[in-house]
Amino acid sequence: MDTRAIDPQFVNRVKSLLGEEGFDQAFAPIEEASGLPNAAYWSKDWLELEQERVFRRSWVFAGAEAEIPNTGDIKPVEIGGAPLVIVRDKDGSVRGFHNVCRHRGAKLVQDKCNKSSITCPYHAWNYALNGDLRSRPHFHGPDKLDKFENGGGEKLDLIFVRVEVWNGCIFVNVSGNAEPVTDWLEPLLRRTPNYDFSSIRWAGKLEFEIKTNWKLVYENYMEGYHVFSVHPGLLKFAPMNLRWSGEWDEHVFYNDYIFPENQEGRGDGLPHYPNLPEEDAQRGLWFLCFPHFAAEVYPDQFTLLVSYPIAPDLTREELHVFLIGDAATSDIHKKERNSVIKMWDDLNREDIGMLELLQQGRLSPAYDGGRLSPHWEGPTHQFGRRIVEKIIAA
Ligand code: FES
Ligand SMILES: [Fe+2]
Incomplete structure (x- = not known):
């Protein structure tokens, strides 16, 4: 592998979890090779590395389009350890967002559902199916309703995740650069x-x-x-x-x-x-x-x-x-x-x-x-x- 394309920090982390020998095993010719050491199957730290460095940086299947056929169908998924939602928007497109409220960070959607908008279960911030923030009740004091006609901007709207659909298969790439x-x-x-x-x-x-x-x-x-x-x-x-x-x-x-x-x-x-x-x-x-x-x-x-x-x-x-x-x-x-x-x-x-x-x-x-x-x-x-x-x- 091209050594310029390697991040030495992660080489060290891999070696600290698998050992030098375990690391070398991964690259040995098949006649001498064995599988990855036990730590790669039991270690939480290793799984975190896989989630962050493998799953989030790759295309991951997030379900069939046919699972969310109708406008407002919402499916929560977890990809690379990150809670996400896949949504069928009003214009028929499939969208992906991080499943987290921009206020105090409550997880927004717990189960597959159909809704005309997404309301946070905590303080009821309300988001459109395209991720725009629509309203915040009582935010500036009792009985005052903050309303947004065109979303709240990049600090308030739901955070997009890259989604592509191929012949009815929905794929998500959390890092956004696959x-x-x-x-x-x-x-x-x-x-x-x-x-x-x-x-x-x-x-x-x-x-x-x-x-x-x-x-x-x-x-x-x-x-x-x-x-x-x-x-x-x-x-x-x-x-x-x-x-x-x-x-x-x-x-x-x-x-x-x-x-x-x-x-x-x-x-x-x-x-x-x-x-x-x-x-x-x-x-x-x-x-x-x-x-x-x-x-x-x-x-x-x-x-x-x-x-x-x-x-x-x-x-x-x-x-x-x-x-x-x-x-x-x-x-x-x-x-x-x-x-x-x-x-x-x-x-x-x-x-x-x-x-x-x-x-x-x-x-x-x-x-x-x-x-x-x-x-x-x-x-x-x-x-x-x-x-x-x-x-x-x-
Ligand atoms: S955490 Fe979502 S509205 Fe407060
Ligand atoms: Fe089999």
């Missing part, structure tokens, strides 16, 4: 030129709370090594001999296979992407756009797996299923749609037990990051390296 979303997605898009993503529609989501570190979700997601022992159904669908390790292309991991036959929940009875060529009709591809946007592309779907750290040992995971056109919502596709969602639910539950064991094993002082399979786990090792690189990058 590249445009379509540039960031480019390594995924150039591998999927035959897939018309403008045809995807949101069919629903599954939510899980897992007693594990958020990184383990992706370390597991990337390697097909565990399929033979953890996923009997998936093994039948795509046996080990069809699988390879996948690889990173810039900041995007990808992997794929051609599956021999359709299976309930994958490629079975639902419409395909429009004009998808025959050669892709039995292809599965999966991606991880660093740090946490994991997308699985099958001929009939676009399924996301996203994890949000709550604590070093607690993760909220969401699985969002997008199907093609009206397959996402119409009654005639209900049975097949439910099969897709059930398939993902079953598959994910098979992983959850393992993810929790991985976290518990990292309490062992005897574990040093382990020995990784050079055949399967190069990308997993690189994921750890990318975390460290992003933390120390200037």
